[in-house]
Amino acid sequence: MEQQCGPDAVQVGQEHHTTTREQGRFCVARCGCGWRGPARRARSQARTDAEAHSASF
Numbered sequence: 001m002e003q004q005c006g007p008d009a010v011q012v013g014q015e016h017h018t019t020t021r022e023q024g025r026f027c028v029a030r031c032g033c034g035w036r037g038p039a040r041r042a043r044s045q046a047r048t049d050a051e052a053h054s055a056s057f
Contacts (some may be wrong), residue, residue, distance in 0.1 A: 015054075016031045016032065016033055016035075016053060016054045016057055017031065017032040018030065018031045018032075018050035018051075018053060018054055019031075019050070020043060020046045020047060020050060023039060025041060026039035026040060026041060027039070027040050027041070027042070027043045027045075027046040028040070028046060029046045029047065029049040029050035029053065030050075031050070031053055031054075035053055037049035037050065037053065
């Protein structure tokens, strides 16, 4: 079961654990809080999306 990203799901200062996942020709960044980035053809851009998400908290 995925959790929703929001004030009830993640405490301020809690670390977000992001990963990237292949979906056909695309790569998607995901977080344990339920956040999912846009599908990217470049794996490096998906990793950048994940880093930006983690840094925003």
